Amino acid sequence: MEAMIWSLIPLKIENTRIQMPVGQGFFHAGWVGFPEAEEKFFYVYDCGAMNKFATARNREIKKLHAYVGEGARLDLLVISHMHADHVNGVEALVTDGKLQVDTIMLPMIEMKERLLSFATTAHDDPASAESDFYREFIVDPVAAVSRFDPRNILLVGRGDGGAPGSGSPGDSPLDGGSDLSGEGRGYTWKLVGQGIADFLSPDAGRPQIAKIPDTSALRVFEFRNWQDAWLIAPYVDEEITAKNDLFISNLASELRIKVAELEGRLSSTSFVLDLVTNQADKLQSAYISCHGDLNRTSLCLYSGPVGSVAVDHRCQVQHGPWVSNLGHPRIAWIATGDAKLSKDAKCDALLEHFKDHLAKVSTLTLPHHGAAADFNQKLLTATKPSFxxxxxxxxxxxxxxAASVTRSVASEGAMLLVVNADEATLVREDVWTGTP
Incomplete structure (x- = not known):
């Protein structure tokens, strides 16, 4: 993670982001810096890998700890969805004061879908399903992450409208959410957007838990400089419930109880904990008969400038021995998690949500590890990413x-960067915007 050397230009905002080589999983870290700020805003999007790649995952977590220093503040931890290969490194990342997490963001997901996600993991990666933390996370995500003592937990659901950040009324603080903010030495962030923040923990105790719409976002800016800002904006791609209902019906049969009784008992955390701890075989059996074309709730994320904040932009990308330098205003990043975007309506909804920011995207992480069943050519034609x-x-x-996805990326003139468990496949991006 050695620092790169840049041309000497007056900087306004710089963003470093690193895709960690953890094998089959996802682990992304980023920093947003300003010229007068002593510290950088630090965020992580997912931290996990299949148990087969636990060595690589643990290696990269230790490298990140060494890079930032144990005890450093993690301003924002984003968890995209409930599969273990995206979340099973979180405990090692932040437990025992290794990082002091300030705010955690994750999508609101119903119990039926959480159980189905657990069953998927139990089927595909049984060792990961045996983790106490992962079981607790499935049973009660808020309780599971509260043990890390965050100041805020933000539960994100679908909102009515798009991402804020282009000079619209959505740049104002979220209704009822004026207290959702934070700061470091020289920088500040505020939750802005359209909609209402619904607080679930009205007392002054920690953590502060709030339901927010994905029409809100974190606006990160240098102290007293609201205009030159960076945006961390979510989008929730929602699951389709038909398979969930089939899964619950199959599970009721496995448990030899009626569907209505099972659904009633899902509100009991002790019942669900017993399911994931002692009856994983029944969950797997219920999953096998409906695992074909599943669609899970996944939180996608935009990280990029709020608007056209300056006239000079740069982007440098390192992947193995290769270094690419670009001098255009496309310096933003969009991650799609495991969103299933193959259907035009779902892909169009994501593109509409981020429409004010698509022209700034240089990097688009492909949905669900590049699987053909989740990909849509519109993602590339609309964003025109370089990477x-x-x-x-x-x-x-x-x-x-998938080979078809690889061809699609190449046909659009973009560069496919495959990140596996080999340390040499790490992707580091350093982008900045300033004035000449």
Whole structure:
């Protein structure tokens, strides 16, 4: 993670982001810096890998700790969805004061879907399903992450409208959410956007828990400089419930109880904890008959400038021995998690949500490790990215990334960057915007 040397230009905002080589999983870290700030805003999007790649995952967590220093503040931890290969490194990342996490953001997901996600993990990666933290996370995500003592937990659901950040009324503080803010030495962030923040923990105790719409975002800016800002904006791609209902019906049969009784008992944390701890075989059996074309809730994320904040932009990308330098205003990053975007309506909804920011995107992480069943050509034609990282490694006969997706990326003139468990495949991006 050695620092790169840049041309000497007056900087306004700089963003360093690193895609960690953890094999089949996802682990991304980023920093936003300003010229007069003593510290940088630090965020992480997912931290996990299949158990087969636990050595690589743990190696990269230790490297990040060494890079930032144990006890450093992690301003924002974003968890995209409930699969273990995106979340099973979180405990090692932040437990025992290794990082002091300030705010955690994750999508609101119903119990049915959480159980189905656990069943998927139990089927594909049984060792990861045996983690106490992962079981607790499935049973009660808020309680599970509260042990890390965050100041805020933000539960994100679908909102009515798009991402803020282009000089619209959405740049104002979220209704009822004026207290959702934070700061470091020289920088500040505020939750802005349209909609209402619904606080679930009205007392002064920690953590502060709030439901927010994905029409809100974190606006990060240098102290007293509201205009030159960076945006961390979510989008929730929601699951389709038909398979969930089939899964619950199958599970009721496995448990030899009626569906209505099972659904009623899902509100009991002790019942669900017993399911994931002692009856994983029944969950797997219920999953096997409906695992074909599943769609899970996934939180996508934009990280980029709020608007056209300056006239000079640069982007440098390092992948193995290769270094690419670009001098255009496309310096933003969009991650799609495991969103299933193959259907035009779902892909169009994501593009509409981020429409004011698409022209700034240089990097688009491909959905679900580059799987063809989740990909849509519109993602590329609308964003015109220069780089398409895909985090994948050899597992069974999974087409990650699929040959058709690889061809699509090449046909659009973009560069496919495959990140696996080899340290040499790390992707580091350093982008900045300033004035000549």
């Amino acid at each position: 398409c990282p895909v985090t994948a490694d050899a597992v069974k006969n999974w087409q990650h990334p």
